[in-house]
Amino acid sequence: MAETILLVEDEEKLARMVELELRYEGYEVEKAFDGRTGLERALSGSFDLVLLDIMLPQLSGMEVLRRLRRERSTPVIMLTARDSVIDKVSGLDSGADDYITKPFAIEELLARIRAALRKRTAAPEETLLTAGPLTMNVDKHQVTMKDQPVELTKKEFDLLRHLLENKGHVLSRETLLDSVWGFDFVGETNSVDVYIRFLRSKLDEAFGFKLIHTVRGVGYVIREN
Ligand code: CA
Numbered sequence: 001m002a003e004t005i006l007l008v009e010d011e012e013k014l015a016r017m018v019e020l021e022l023r024y025e026g027y028e029v030e031k032a033f034d035g036r037t038g039l040e041r042a043l044s045g046s047f048d049l050v051l052l053d054i055m056l057p058q059l060s061g062m063e064v065l066r067r068l069r070r071e072r073s074t075p076v077i078m079l080t081a082r083d084s085v086i087d088k089v090s091g092l093d094s095g096a097d098d099y100i101t102k103p104f105a106i107e108e109l110l111a112r113i114r115a116a117l118r119k120r121t122a123a124p125e126e127t128l129l130t131a132g133p134l135t136m137n138v139d140k141h142q143v144t145m146k147d148q149p150v151e152l153t154k155k156e157f158d159l160l161r162h163l164l165e166n167k168g169h170v171l172s173r174e175t176l177l178d179s180v181w182g183f184d185f186v187g188e189t190n191s192v193d194v195y196i197r198f199l200r201s202k203l204d205e206a207f208g209f210k211l212i213h214t215v216r217g218v219g220y221v222i223r224e225n
Helices: 011-024 035-044 061-071 085-093 104-123 153-167 171-184 190-207
Strands: 003-009 030-032 049-053 075-078 098-101 130-131 135-137 144-145 148-150 214-215 219-222
Touching: 011 104, 030 171, 030 219, 035 061, 049 061, 049 214, 061 075, 075 104, 075 148, 085 153, 098 104, 098 153, 098 190, 130 153, 130 214, 135 153, 148 190, 153 171, 153 190, 153 219, 171 190, 171 219
Parallel strands: 003 030, 003 049, 049 075, 075 098
Antiparallel strands: 130 135, 135 144, 144 148, 214 219
16 A cells, blocks of 8 residues: 655645655655644544645644644654754654755655655554553554453543543543643533543443542542552
C-alpha cells in the first residue's frame, strides 16, 4: 500500500509542485494550505509522514507540531523558509524529525522523506499507557483489557487517557473537565461522573477488575491494585 504524506504548505504553487513529485515517486498526497486545516487533517487521518511549513496562516507550523505531538508520533519534516538556527532548534525540540530549508532540491526532500520513513519502520514509536490488565495504544487509538479490545467513544478515550497519564494521582472533576473537555465544554461538572460511569461499565465491570477509584470529596484516580 502506498505511503500517505500530508503536505501543509500555504504557497500553492510550491505545494502543487511537491505534490506532483511525490505522486510520481508513488506516494499518496493530501494537501492543506493553512495551519488549522493541517492540524485537523493530521489528527483525523492516518498519515505516514507530515511535511510542515513553518510560516503558515491561522496556526504556525511550530504550533501545529506542538499540538500534533500531544496525540501523534507521526514523523514530521519541517519546511523552513529561512536558514534560521532558531527555527531548526525549536522545531527539533518540539518533536520534528527533520527539517529542510527552502528553496530545496526535490531530490534532497525525497531522500529525507525516505530516511524519516525508514526510521519509523525500524522503530515504530508507539505510546503505550498501562494500568494492570489495561493497555492503551495512544497512536492507534486502541484500548485492550486482558488483551481484549474495548470500544470507547472519543470522550471516553480522552478521559481514560488523562487518568492513565496521571496514574496514581487523584484528579478533581474540575481538572478533568478542564483537560478533557476544555473549551468545548458546556454543561455541568457531573459530565465527568457520567463518563466515569461509562468507563467503569466498559472496563471495571465488564472485566471484573477495579481500576477507577473514587476519592470522596476529591475526585478520581486509576490504581493498578
Ligand atoms: Ca509559508
